[in-house]
Structures are given as C-alpha cells and as structure tokens.
Amino acid sequence: MTLAKTIDGLLAKAIDDGVSAGFYAMAANRDRIVFSGGAGTSDGTSPWREDTIAWLASMTKSIVAVAALQLVERGVIGLDTPTTDVLPELAALQVLEGYDEETPRLRTARTPVTLRMLLSHTAGTGYSFLSANLARYQQENKIPTSLELKLASIVDSPLVYEPGTGTMYGNGLEWVGLAIARLTGRDLATHLRETVFDPLGMVDTAFGIVDRSRLASVQAKTPDGLVALPFELPAEPEFLSGGGGLYGTPRDYLRFLQMLGAGGVFNGARLLASEVLTAAQQSHSAVFGRAASVDPATSHDIDLLPGTSVSWSLLGMRNEERTPQDRPVGTVAWAGGANCYYWVDADGATAGVLFAQLVPFADPGVIGLFADIEQAVRA
Structure with missing residues (x-):
C-alpha cells in the first residue's frame, strides 16, 4: 500500500x-x-x-523562539543574561508557593529570569489549566485568562516555582514576544x-x-x-x-x-x-x-x-x-x-x-x- x-x-x-x-x-x-x-x-x-x-x-511558540534566537545570533541579547533590563516587570515577579488555608504564600523570586529559562519552560511561569494553585489565585484576584490577551494575564500572575529550579510547561513565550518587540522597537x-x-x-x-x-x-x-x-x-x-x-x-x-x-x-x-x-x-x-x-x-x-x-x-x-x-x-x-x-x-x-x-x-x-x-x- x-x-x-x-x-x-x-x-x-x-x-x-x-x-x-x-x-x-x-x-x-x-x-x-x-x-x-x-x-x-x-x-x-x-x-x-x-x-x-x-x-x-x-x-x-516555536516560531517566536526562532525570532528570539535570531536576536541571540546577532548579539542583541544573550541566552543567560538576566532579562530585567528589557523586561523590568520580571524583576517584580512573585513565586506562589501554595496556600495557608485562605492565604496565598507569596515571595519575591530570588533568581533572575533569563531568555534560556523562558524558552525552555524553566522560568517558573505556568498555565492555570496545569496548576490548581495558580488557577485559584487568578480566579480570586480576577486576573484575565490567557485567551483574553490582556497584559494583566501575564504581569499579574505569579510564578509557580523559583526560576531555574524546575520544569513546567508555561507561558514564558509571552514574555519572549514582549522582549522581541522592545529589543527591536517594532x-x-x-x-x-x-x-x-x-x-x-x-x-x-x-x-x-x-x-x-x-x-x-x-x-x-x-x-x-x-x-x-x-x-x-x-x-x-x-x-x-x-x-x-x-x-x-x-x-x-x-x-x-x-x-x-x-x-x-x-x-x-x-x-x-x-x-x-x-x-x-x-x-x-x-x-x-x-x-x-x-x-x-x-x-x-x-x-x-x-x-x-x-x-x-x-x-x-x-x-x-x-x-x-x-x-x-x-x-x-x-x-x-x-x-x-x-x-x-x-x-x-x-x-x-x-x-x-x-x-x-x-x-x-x-x-x-x-x-x-x-x-x-x-x-
């Protein structure tokens, strides 16, 4: 056949x-x-x-990753350079460690987020459909869903683990897209x-x-x-x-x-x-x-x-x-x-x-x- x-x-x-x-x-x-x-x-x-x-x-995601790697190849950004100069919002991100009954346990992330982490799903970003704690936090704080394409959906959502210490499929490529726009000015x-x-x-x-x-x-x-x-x-x-x-x-x-x-x-x-x-x-x-x-x-x-x-x-x-x-x-x-x-x-x-x-x-x-x-x- x-x-x-x-x-x-x-x-x-x-x-x-x-x-x-x-x-x-x-x-x-x-x-x-x-x-x-x-x-x-x-x-x-x-x-x-x-x-x-x-x-x-x-x-x-794979398409945007290629665009980011083109900038790495040109020396515009490094894979392991902290990206806070490009995305200062990342410096203020908090890690959601869980809940104490009704109270979320939040702390400031200790490790700078890098482009490599964002591309490899090791930055601590998550999706609510894969994290019960993140889903609860977003619902309680009226954070828009990812499909609404509002900046609050990524800026106001906490990380689900310390950057660089885990692996979980997440929305890190949203940050990569924002970084490309800021680095290129378009x-x-x-x-x-x-x-x-x-x-x-x-x-x-x-x-x-x-x-x-x-x-x-x-x-x-x-x-x-x-x-x-x-x-x-x-x-x-x-x-x-x-x-x-x-x-x-x-x-x-x-x-x-x-x-x-x-x-x-x-x-x-x-x-x-x-x-x-x-x-x-x-x-x-x-x-x-x-x-x-x-x-x-x-x-x-x-x-x-x-x-x-x-x-x-x-x-x-x-x-x-x-x-x-x-x-x-x-x-x-x-x-x-x-x-x-x-x-x-x-x-x-x-x-x-x-x-x-x-x-x-x-x-x-x-x-x-x-x-x-x-x-x-x-x-």
Missing part, C-alpha cells in the same frame, strides 16, 4: 470514529513533500485543504513577518485571519458529540501573544519545519546559523513526564509520547530516547491547544504536521492518529 493510501485510510477512519470533524496532514523528507491530504470538513461544509487557516495556538507582527514569514513564503500566517473564507471552525468534544464552538482571539488585543496568538495553515507550518530540518535555511533563505540551531535543539531542561490537567474543559492530561523520556529544547519538546514510531533521539515536536501537532527531525530526515480544530487539547484519539501517521511516514 502506498503512503498516500495508508494515511488517507487513517484520516478517514478517524473521521468515521468521531475523533474530530476534520483533519489535514502534511509530511516531508529532505527532498520533497511526501504527503498532503485531509478528511472531513473544516467548518461543517468545506473540506480541509493545505491552505485552510487554523488557530495555531501554542505552535506559535511590533511582534511586523518583526515576524519580515524575519520569518516573508523569507519562508508563509503568506497565510499572522496575528489575525488573512482570509476568513478559509478559516476552520473550532469544535468541542462533549458527551453529546462534537459541538461548534464560537471561538476567536480578540481582534484588538492588548499585546500580541508570543505564546499562542498566531493563525496559519498546514502548508505554511511545514515550510517552517523544513527550514528547521535543513539547518536553518529554506529555498536559499537562511534564518538561523546552523550552529545556533543545533545548540537550540539540545536539551535545556530536566526530563519530565505526564502533565496533569486541572481543567478538563481545556485539556486532557498531556502525555504526547507515553512511556518516552522527554525534555525541553529551546524550540519545543524533544525525546530523549527512540519512540515506538522510530522517532530518533532529539526530534523536536510540540502542539497547539486546538489539537494541532508537529514533529521535525534534527537532521531533516522527516517532518510532519497534523491539523485539527478541536478542544479539549491532548485528545487521545488525535494523538493516536498523529503517532500512526508519523509511523507510516517513517516506514
């Missing part, structure tokens, strides 16, 4: 099984795109296509367009929707089945979210992955020096495992590679041992909150994306489909 027939069959079965209303998958090797195809619908009527626009959510959208999107030909990736007629709708999986969710990020946010604010297409995102796999260059455009990229792809955190969700409406427990040791690079999650799908050690991968997923091998041997627009995140059926697609590509 050909690769196309295999993946087409996997996608069709997932639709028949009610995993989601629609998907689009793309994969490439060093030389060419080896698969591009979808199943189901993107908005109830239109088929998924490689130029269907979807909310990238946390797949934004808004994050303009900077990403000129330094990442235009060189790669990512014509449909932006903060905002470039063509509403191609927009996929988000659906929620409920006990009663799939339900359309009227979701869209604020049109006029207080800040551009470096952690989850981009919309884009499968075609655009695969171009970004092909650049990473090719050592920082794509179609003659070099975005990063190969040595900078290689260093960024190494492990920069402790090994971690399943992340327990405290908000089932937002996410299932997160374990994208069950039974496999993983850590954080500066570009996303990396596996520290070979996976059942034969993913080599050091492959960078991550995902977005509406169940989009990607992988890219450090040597560019393979790369792939699976797009859906479905919540809660970390849907077991979508993760299983993604694993099966990857295994087919590597076979």
